[in-house]
Amino acid sequence: MARDTLTGGRIRERRLIAGMRQAELAREAGISASYLNLIEHNRRRIGGKLLVNIAHVLGVEPSMLSEGAEAALISTLREAAADADKVQAETERVDEFAGRFPGWAQVLAQSHRRIASLERTVDILSDRLSHDPDLAASLHEVLSTAASIRSTASILAETGDLEAKWRDRFHRNLNEDSLRLAESSKTLVSYLDESDRSENPGSIPREEAEAFCAAQGYHFPELEEGLKTPEEMVEGRSELASRASRRIAVDFLRQYSSDALALPLEPFSEACAKFGPDPALLAGEFGAGIPEVLRRIAAMPETVVPQGAGLVICDSSGGMLLRKNVEGFAMPRFGVPCPLWPLFLALNRPLVALRRDVVQAGRSGAGFTCYAQSWPVNTPDLTENPLYHSVMLILPKPGDEEPASGTVRLGSTCRVCPRQRCIARREPSVLRQDF
Amino acid sequence: MSRRVLLIEDEPNIIEAIRFLLTRDGWDVNTHSDGTNAVEVVQEAKPDLVILDMMLPGRSGMDILRDLREIVELAGLPVLMLTARGQSRDRDMAEKAGVSRFMTKPFSNTEVLTAVRDLVAQASRS
Numbered sequence: 001m002a003r004d005t006l007t008g009g010r011i012r013e014r015r016l017i018a019g020m021r022q023a024e025l026a027r028e029a030g031i032s033a034s035y036l037n038l039i040e041h042n043r044r045r046i047g048g049k050l051l052v053n054i055a056h057v058l059g060v061e062p063s064m065l066s067e068g069a070e071a072a073l074i075s076t077l078r079e080a081a082a083d084a085d086k087v088q089a090e091t092e093r094v095d096e097f098a099g100r101f102p103g104w105a106q107v108l109a110q111s112h113r114r115i116a117s118l119e120r121t122v123d124i125l126s127d128r129l130s131h132d133p134d135l136a137a138s139l140h141e142v143l144s145t146a147a148s149i150r151s152t153a154s155i156l157a158e159t160g161d162l163e164a165k166w167r168d169r170f171h172r173n174l175n176e177d178s179l180r181l182a183e184s185s186k187t188l189v190s191y192l193d194e195s196d197r198s199e200n201p202g203s204i205p206r207e208e209a210e211a212f213c214a215a216q217g218y219h220f221p222e223l224e225e226g227l228k229t230p231e232e233m234v235e236g237r238s239e240l241a242s243r244a245s246r247r248i249a250v251d252f253l254r255q256y257s258s259d260a261l262a263l264p265l266e267p268f269s270e271a272c273a274k275f276g277p278d279p280a281l282l283a284g285e286f287g288a289g290i291p292e293v294l295r296r297i298a299a300m301p302e303t304v305v306p307q308g309a310g311l312v313i314c315d316s317s318g319g320m321l322l323r324k325n326v327e328g329f330a331m332p333r334f335g336v337p338c339p340l341w342p343l344f345l346a347l348n349r350p351l352v353a354l355r356r357d358v359v360q361a362g363r364s365g366a367g368f369t370c371y372a373q374s375w376p377v378n379t380p381d382l383t384e385n386p387l388y389h390s391v392m393l394i395l396p397k398p399g400d401e402e403p404a405s406g407t408v409r410l411g412s413t414c415r416v417c418p419r420q421r422c423i424a425r426r427e428p429s430v431l432r433q434d435f
Numbered sequence: 436m437s438r439r440v441l442l443i444e445d446e447p448n449i450i451e452a453i454r455f456l457l458t459r460d461g462w463d464v465n466t467h468s469d470g471t472n473a474v475e476v477v478q479e480a481k482p483d484l485v486i487l488d489m490m491l492p493g494r495s496g497m498d499i500l501r502d503l504r505e506i507v508e509l510a511g512l513p514v515l516m517l518t519a520r521g522q523s524r525d526r527d528m529a530e531k532a533g534v535s536r537f538m539t540k541p542f543s544n545t546e547v548l549t550a551v552r553d554l555v556a557q558a559s560r561s
Contacts, residue, residue: 136520140490143519144446147540151452154544159459166455173448 006095007051008042010065014058015040028057052366061328062366073098073109075416080112134243138191141184149177208245209252210323212237218311218324219301223257224265230254252322256299262288263296269304272297277305277395279371280353290353290373294393298324310394312343316374316387328366329394330412338417339424340410343392346372350388357397357407361419367397367407438555439463441482443473443499444517445491453486456544457551470494474502477509483555486547489518489525497532504533511561513554517542 015025026036030053038044046054047066055062074094081089090097098105152170156162162170212234222228230253240246263286275281277300279293286293298311310326318339323331331337342356353373359366374390411417414427440457444450445468454464467476470491477485485503489496496516503509513535518525520539529537536550 140519143540144449147517147519147542148446148448148452150541151456151544151547152448155452155455158544169451170455173451177448 006042007046007066008038008040008044011036011046011054011058012040014060014065018058020058025054025057029053063328073105076109076112077105079415080108083112134191135188138184138188142181142188145177145181145184149174149181152177205242205244205248206320208240208242209248212239212245212249213252213322213324215239217301218299220253220256220299223253224260230257255295259292259296259299262286262292268296269300272300272304277309277393279393289375290371291375291389291391294371294373294391297393297395305395307396307398310368311391312337312341312394313389313391314343314347315389316347318344318347321389326368326394326396328396329360329368330416332413332416336426337413338411339426340408340422341392342370342372342408343390346374346390346392347388350374350376350386357404359403359407359409361409361411361417367403369395369397371395438483439465439480440484440486440551441477441480442466442486443470443476443491443496444468444486444488446488452544453547456548460548460552462551468492470496470499473499474506477503477512478506482512483558484513484515484551486515486517486551489516489520489529497528500529500532500534511558513558515547515550515554 015022022036022040023033026033029036029050031050035044039046051066052062055065058065077094077098078091081091081094152174156167156170156174220233222233223230230250233253234240234246234249237246237249240249263282268282268286271282271285275285277297279290279297282288282297283290283293288296295311295313297305298309300309302308308326309324310329310331311322311324312320312331313322314320318336320337325331337343342354342358345356346352346354351373353371356370356372358368358370360368370392372390372392374388376386377389378384378387380386409419411419411422414422414425414429417425417429419425420429438461440462442450442453442457442464444453444466450466450468454466457464465480465482467473468491471493473487473491473494487496487499491499496518500514500516503512503514510533514533515536515538516529516534517538517540518529526537535554538546538550
């Protein structure tokens with residue numbers, strides 16, 4: 001059975017859970033009871049504003065009705081099927097499989113996620129062995145000292161007529177090297193222990209830093225009030241298990257402190273209340289740059305920006321430096337994001353502020369207003385190249401607002417984007433067009 | 436006239452052990468511990484063989500080796516590279532750069548001594 005024909009059944013199920021009569025829901029959604037009856041029995045298609053209205057009345061996300069609670073499960077099963085080597089799964093019956101055998105479907109999805117996680121851990125550990133300068137230096141120290149001990153011990157053991165002067169000198173060297181080896185071994189073990197103590201030994205430092213920021217809601221009152229330094233903020237935080245993640249978090253908090261100093265919480269909150277989260281007006285009001293204002297809006301507590309605000313920052317290679325999620329706007333945890341994001345457009349137009357209304361394909365159809373600008377992070381002289389970072393603020397549009405003309409349709413990442421004929425597609429999607 | 440070995444290594448106790456080993460075998464051993472000007476030191480010392488550590492302060496042994504091979508009169512100079520990095524790609528890189536022998540730490544004294552004797556003998560025959 002096709003997915004879109006199940007929406008009516010989900011509406012009915014949710015209505016019954018909410019204890020509402022059909023007529024009651026129909027009235028509140030602004031339609032007749034008979035029309036709702038047709039929808040609930042999957043005899044009328046539903047989408048757009050009406051779906052959003054019904055979802056609002058039922059107190060659920062529109063995606064819960066259009067995609068069902070099992071949407072993530074279905075998506076994972078499709079990915080598992082796409083990754084299966086030499087096995088052709090019946091992907092057209094994935095809904096039926098998930099519906100008839102929910103337990104087995106969960107087992108399969110969980111196994112797929114576990115495999116992906118383990119593969120990533122292997123990649124990270126291999127990369128760490130090859131490129132981690134701390135580990136390389138530590139191993140080099142151990143091996144060099146071992147080389148010295150072996151060579152010296154060999155001379156002492158194998159040179160029969162060794163003069164006392166040389167013998168004493170090599171004994172002294174041996175003693176020094178054995179102490180050094182003990183120290184460098186301890187350093188190496190402590191380094192590896194530190195990696196093991198991490199909640200997720202395969203996690204990427206930037207993800208740990210993001211988890212730390214997310215746990216604080218990306219708002220740090222102690223920094224706003226100057227009560228703590230960024231270094232003090234990261235001390236003893238369980239999310240920041242590695243040195244690398246602590247350093248990334250400290251860099252982020254330094255930027256946060258600098259923004260908070262330029263745009264203090266109280267006047268900035270008042271200006272947000274007066275103008276709304278309008279970056280251009282706020283930048284004019286405070287004489288600040290757009291990137292600072294975008295970062296600052298995203299750092300405001302819910303009391304100031306109740307609709308929430310997402311933020312992404314990338315470098316000029318497109319590599320993600322920061323992701324603050326906002327409900328309804330999917331950001332890939334792995335893989336490369338959609339190149340149609342205004343974030344990347346801004347990289348092509350340095351220092352030009354952009355505003356784009358966007359809708360993400362394959363989701364509930366919710367709209368967002370994105371503001372983006374790239375800026376040079378260095379101050380190059382005439383012989384150096386500027387290095388740009390780009391920032392994008394993502395503000396949800398009100399649920400009942402119709403998409404404006406010129407709204408950009410974009411995706412999360414190609415692999416799970418249903419827009420098959422997209423000019424920016426870099427790899428096939430695992431989803432159908434009508435998902 | 437004894438043959439000369441230039442040992443470019445920054446670990447003092449390894450320097451002392453190798454110097455002792457080679458000196459007793461009849462080699463004249465000079466040492467140098469800084470990668471920055473190592474190429475100039477080789478040009479001035481004109482050794483029969485260079486023992487070169489891969490990780491040196493100032494400049495990597497690999498870069499020094501590449502530069503040595505660019506100098507016409509040093510193109511055939513035997514270079515024994517010592518390294519704590521024994522991965523195959525490091526060995527491949529060293530071979531592409533023109534290393535004569537690649538030896539991973541910890542090495543045995545016999546290995547070093549044999550390599551030095553063999554490499555200098557080969558170079559004098561060619």
